[in-house]
Amino acid sequence: MRRLIAALLCWLALGVHAQAQDPALLQHILDELGSHASVRAAFTQSRENPALTQPQVSRGQLLFVVGHGMLWQVTEPYRESLALTGVRTARIDEHGQLQTVRGSDRGVAQVSQMLQSMLSGNPEDALRQFEVEAHGTATRWTLRFTPRQERMARVLRRIELDGDRYLQGIQVELANGESTHISFADTRDAGPLSALEQRALGITP
Template structure:
């Protein structure tokens, strides 16, 4: 999860300019569609490829997202760890539901949480401030490719690509170092009733 946070933090450094999508109508359709699902669950698989590594690093887990409250990112393999990302706060959740604030890198973690919550809620401003966006496809099978506008970021980040249909299905992050991270979501569905632990971790939505 720390690797995911470090990479996605590149999305949301402050800048005064808004991104311009090549197909703004499609972008609006996609964001409206994502926002129409206020509570979702999904499984994920994250694969990190690095030229310095002999083999990709793979982790798996579950995601719960609730518009206006945040998300639970639960890694189940190769280790177990659950984080509650609520925008202004990031906390580790133990098996008894107790929350322990994650203090190292709080600012970056909070930014990542806010970016993801904004995109899934159909409010992309924080993610679009310093990227050009190429929107392609249709509302049922779309791809959004984000490329940095500022030279400083472009020296590190090649592109971030989101793809999906009714739901977000994948995130691909490519760095100029050759490192790539691929996140695939599966079995995305309405969240249904939240457990007492989930409600507590997300502030009783």
């Protein structure tokens, strides 16, 4: 899960001067995403690989707080809770204790940084090395990212984001035929955070 999300979001984190087909629509989307300081959602992640007969599916809950990071909590088919911020990645055990994740800190930290950029509506940290196409309307839109550089295109075919008031789906297609789709449901403003959520994200009450 971490590898797939990190692959998606660290590619996007390379920055942008977006040349979208509809600049006004793109700006509206970024403004709308940036209007939510904290968001909760349920997610379903499905990974397809030509070598696998069935997709690998996981489900869980996401909490994202602008300026602090996110909690990514898998509930099926196993249980795992991760706190991802710009300075660390930590696993939350069954007792609510944080254990720093070693070895993948750099890649996983880019996950949080990318979400910070996209969900805070900051185009300067999202799209510099991609051709960007904005389609649809202000109430139902799609952003398509296609790599500009041949080196990146050898790995990544394209990424699509779709949404309305919130980001509702992410589709990642790799050049080797693998694909990952993440859909979000019951997306809403987060409301008050629990003491554990605040501690995990380094938020001072």
